[in-house]
Each structure stands twice: as structure tokens, then as C-alpha cells.
Amino acid sequence: MLRMESETSAEDAYLFRHVLLRDAAYQLHRPSDRAKLHGLAFELVEGLFGGQAPDPPPLTEEDSKPLRPHPTDPVAQDLVYHATRADDSDTGVHEHWAARRVLYLRRMAEQADRVYRAAEAIAAWEELAGALNDDTERALALRRAAIALYQNGQIARAEFNCRSALSVLRANSNHRAAGMILTTAASLYISIGRLSEAIAACREAIEYARSTGNRRTEGTASGNMGIALLQLGRVEQAQAALSEATSILDEAGDQRASAAFAGSLAGLYVSIGKLELAERLFSRAKEVHQVCGDMRNEAATLVNIGILLRQLGKDEQGEQSVRQAIAISRAIGDRRGEAAGLSNLANFVFASSSMNEAIRTYARALTLHREVNDRRFEGVTLGNLAVAYLKIGNFPLAKEAFEHSIAIHQEVGHARFEGVHRCYFALYFLAIKDFDSARSQWRAGSQLLGEVKDHVELERRAAEMRRACAKAGVAPLDE
Numbered sequence: 001m002l003r004m005e006s007e008t009s010a011e012d013a014y015l016f017r018h019v020l021l022r023d024a025a026y027q028l029h030r031p032s033d034r035a036k037l038h039g040l041a042f043e044l045v046e047g048l049f050g051g052q053a054p055d056p057p058p059l060t061e062e063d064s065k066p067l068r069p070h071p072t073d074p075v076a077q078d079l080v081y082h083a084t085r086a087d088d089s090d091t092g093v094h095e096h097w098a099a100r101r102v103l104y105l106r107r108m109a110e111q112a113d114r115v116y117r118a119a120e121a122i123a124a125w126e127e128l129a130g131a132l133n134d135d136t137e138r139a140l141a142l143r144r145a146a147i148a149l150y151q152n153g154q155i156a157r158a159e160f161n162c163r164s165a166l167s168v169l170r171a172n173s174n175h176r177a178a179g180m181i182l183t184t185a186a187s188l189y190i191s192i193g194r195l196s197e198a199i200a201a202c203r204e205a206i207e208y209a210r211s212t213g214n215r216r217t218e219g220t221a222s223g224n225m226g227i228a229l230l231q232l233g234r235v236e237q238a239q240a241a242l243s244e245a246t247s248i249l250d251e252a253g254d255q256r257a258s259a260a261f262a263g264s265l266a267g268l269y270v271s272i273g274k275l276e277l278a279e280r281l282f283s284r285a286k287e288v289h290q291v292c293g294d295m296r297n298e299a300a301t302l303v304n305i306g307i308l309l310r311q312l313g314k315d316e317q318g319e320q321s322v323r324q325a326i327a328i329s330r331a332i333g334d335r336r337g338e339a340a341g342l343s344n345l346a347n348f349v350f351a352s353s354s355m356n357e358a359i360r361t362y363a364r365a366l367t368l369h370r371e372v373n374d375r376r377f378e379g380v381t382l383g384n385l386a387v388a389y390l391k392i393g394n395f396p397l398a399k400e401a402f403e404h405s406i407a408i409h410q411e412v413g414h415a416r417f418e419g420v421h422r423c424y425f426a427l428y429f430l431a432i433k434d435f436d437s438a439r440s441q442w443r444a445g446s447q448l449l450g451e452v453k454d455h456v457e458l459e460r461r462a463a464e465m466r467r468a469c470a471k472a473g474v475a476p477l478d479e
Contacts, residue, residue, distance in 0.1 A: 039086035042079060042100070049075050056106050059140035060177060067110045076111065079104040102131050109144065116296070116332035118152040121145075126161075136177050139165035143181050150188055151296075153335065153372030159188055179208035179217045186224040190231070193375050193412020198228040216257070219248030223261035230268055231376070233415035233452030239268055256297075259288035263301050270308055271416065273456040278308055299328040299337045303344050310348065319348040339368030343381045350388055359388050379408030383421035390428050398428055416457075419448030423461040426477060430468050442477035 046052060050071030072079065080101055087097035109124035125145035132138040142165040149158035162185040169178040182205035189198035202225035209218035226241030242265040249258035266281035282305050289298035302325035309318030322345050329337035342365035350358040362385040369378040386401030402425045409418035422445030429438035442465060449458040462478065469476045 035086050038082045039097070042082035042086055045075055045078055045082065046072060052100075053103060053107055055103065056110070059137050059144070060180075066114055067107065070107070072104070073107060073111050076104045076108045080108060098131070102128065105131060109141075113144070113148065116334065118148050118333065121148040122152065122154075135168050135172055136174055139168045139174075139181065140177055143184050146184055146188070150184075150191065151334070151336065153374075155188060155192055155373045159185070162188065175208040176212040176214050176217075179205040179212065179214060179221070182208070183217055183220045183224060186221065186228070190224065190228050191374060191376065193231075193414070195228045195232055195413045199225060202228065215248055215252040216254050219245045219252060219254065219261075220257055222248060223257070223264065226261065227264055230264070231415075232413050233448070235268065235272065235453045239265070242268065255288050256292045256294055259285040259292075259294075260297050263297070263304060266308075267304055270304070270311065271452075271454050271457070275308060275312060282308060295328050295332050296334050296337060299325040299332075299334065299341065302328070303337075303341050306344060306348075310351070315348060315351060319345065322348065335368050336372045336374060339365050339372065339374065340377060342368065343377060343384070346381075346388075347384065350384070350391075355388055355392050359385065359392075362388060375408055376412050376414055379405050379412060379414060380417050382408065383417060383424070386421065386428075387424050390424065390431065395428065395432060402428060415448050416452045416454055419445045419452065419454070420457060420461065421445070422448065423458075423465065426465065427468050430465075430472050430474070430477075433472070435474055439477050446478065 053070040053072045054068075056067050083097050083101040083104065087094055087101065105124055105128040109121055109128055112118075112121035112124055122145055125141050125148060129138045129141035129145065132141060142161040146158040146161040146165075149155070149161065162181055165181045166178060166185070169175075169181060182201045186198045186201040186205065189195070189201060202221045205221035206218055206225075209215070209221060222241050223245030226238045226245060229241060230238035242261055245261045246258045246265065249255075249261065262281045263285040266278040266285065269275070269278035269281065282301060286298060286301045286305065289295075289301060302321045306318040306320075306322035306325070309315070309321060322341055326338055326341035326345065329335075329341055342361055346358045346361035346365060349361055362381055366378065366381050366385065369375075369381055382401050383405035386398050386405055389395075389398035389401060402421060405421050406418055406425070409415075409421065422441045424445075426438045426441035426445065429435070429441060445461070446458060449455075449461070465478070466476045
């Protein structure tokens, strides 16, 4: 007969009874006495960890400089817990404990941002927003929560926070803070392809920033405007906006933001074949991100450097740069950055003719892009996956992926990659001998690449198209 092991261990039984006894003893105290005990615990813990942390600067002073670390940071959550329970209205010290709770909630939120713990940052910023009395500070705490939500792929909730904050600030005619919120909203709109809304938000933010003398917000809004314009294929306007952004932000002393937009400008130069200029800008951006400890943007820059090195024919170095970026993104839990890195790593694997491995890597990237709601990169990765399917002769899957990809490009206004993937789709129709459809797709794709002035990519696609036409025994599609 088997003996069932149902008894708890002596240690487990002790711990169980200990918790029950502790809770029972706690509940026997009057609320005012419990509040005093929490207050005592707060003072003891704070004293053991270096005393009260300094007050942080107001949220209206932007977030270019992180808070300096303090010995209480590792126990900030405990201090919030005790301050919340020490705040008993009968004690007559509500304002004291409310202020201490706000202080350590802010430090909790900043610390979570600094070490890339998005879920903790979201919870702390939103709790802080609920604890603040000042409308402007509350709205700007919601903005910081929205940034963390965006980074965690929760776009709808991030947009809700931005809209809630804006409604308060517009009601109070606080144009300076409203401009800050609008720049964040523009970033959200860009990520989901609502480019006309992004541009409108940037224009309004720039107007508010200029009226209040907020050069940092003006520069950030100009940079976001440049990114949106670039995605729409308006290259010259995008270049002007991004150049202006880096100039304004350098003048305002915000090297971190300036480096981020310098990276975007470098990406633009890659697309129009100005590779030496792009290389200089990427190098500067990478150096600034490393100095600032901005691992998220460092990883993004390493991916872009990998793309540049590939165009320079340095595939091995380029792949190494992308793999380094993926490692950083994984280390900090940045799924959006990891997905972008995997998409580009798959391109390197594809170029080495390891098609099955490339398809698996594209599929992993695609899963992550969908998890973080990155429609723009989802479309790019789907189109590249379609090309891989075409190369191995899986025509049904290639057709399905091309059609889905092009639909996403149109949805998010990504003219450049719509052009690229229509040109590749033309090769699919060549392969199945539907020459009319091939010509139609080629005309549409080549026209889009011409409109966005990506002549380098157009020349590559044209050379491949002519080889495919010669193999099929038909005249080139552009004749």
C-alpha cells in the first residue's frame, strides 16, 4: 500500500502559523496605532539607508537627466508601503506622509525606468499620477507612464494616458506641458502608422514650444516630424526637420535626444547613398548613447550600423554589430528592440543563402513585432519573409505574405518598403508567368522608390528584375 505524502513539513507549518499570528496581532491594534508603527518602521528603514532622499526636480523640467542614485533606492518600495499605511487621518500628519509617499514613488518610477523594468515603471508612474495634487505634475506623470507603456507594447493604453493628460492641460491652458505630451503622442502615432496625426501633433507641439520658449520640446517635436515625413517618403523635408532637430537639441544641451535624431538622419543618408556621412553620424550617436548609458538607443544604433556595414560590403562586421544589438536588447528586456534586431539578423542569414534559418529568424521577429504592436516593422518583416518563401519556391506562402505585407505598408504609410516589396512581388509573378501582373507590380514599386528618392535600392531591384526577365525569356519589365 502506497503512503500519500500529504503532511506539510515542520518548517512550512511554522511559517504558516507565523503568518497567521502576525496578521492576527496586526489586526488587534487600533488603526491609529498601526499607522504609528508604520511611521516608526518608515523612519527606521529610511535612517538605515542614508536618510531622506533629496527631492527630485519637477517633471516640467523634462527627463533628459536621470535622478542621481541614493542609498534609499533599493528600499523605495518598502518606504512607499509604510508611508501609505502611516498616513492615517486621525494622526493629523496627512501632508507629511503624503509628501514622503510621493517622493519615493517618484524614485521607484525613475529607478524602474533606469534599469528597464517597464512593468514596474508603468505601475509606479500611474500610482504617482494618482497621488499628485498638482494637475500639471499629474499629467506629466501620466506622460512618463505612457512612454513606459509604449516601450512595453501597450499602445492603446499609452494613447489613453496621453489623451487624459492633454485634456487636463488644455483646460488649464498649460501650453508648455501640453507641448511635452504632444511630442510623446506623436511618437505613439508614428509607431502605429498614423502619420498624419503624428505630423499634426508635432506642429501643435512646435507652436506651443515656441510660444513658451521650450527649445527642448521644439527640437524633439521637429525630430519626430522628420521621422514621420521620412516614412511618408518626403525625404528632403525629413532631412531638413531632422537637421533642425539636432541643431536645436545641441543648443539646448540635450545630447541624448540629439544623438537619437542624428541616428535617424544617418538612416536617411543610408537610404540615399550618402554612406560616409551616415557612418560619421552613427559613430557620434553610438558614442553619446554609451556615455549616457542609454542602452536602448545604443542597441538601435548598432542595428543601423549593421545595415550600413552590409551596404559597404562588410557583412561579417555588420552581422556582428546586429548580434551585439540583440544581446543588449535582451539584457534590458526591450522586446521592440530585440524584434528589430532579429529582423535585420534574418537579412544577413538570407544573404548567406541559409534560407530555412532565415525563415525561422523572420518568424521569431514577426512574433515579437506583433506582441509589441509594431505594425511598421511587422510589414517590413512579412515582406522580407515573402522574398525568402519566393527564393525556396513556396509560391502560395510567398503570395500570401506579399499581399499582407503590402496592405500593412499602405495602412501605415511606409512608401519605401511598399515600393521594395512590390518590386519583389513582380518577380513572383514572373516566376508563375503572369507577365501582366508582373509589369503592373513593377511599375507601382519602381514609381514609389523613385518618389522617395531611394535610387540605390531601385537600381538593385532593377538589376535583379532584368536577370529574372532574361531567365524567363521576356523583355525587361521597365521597357
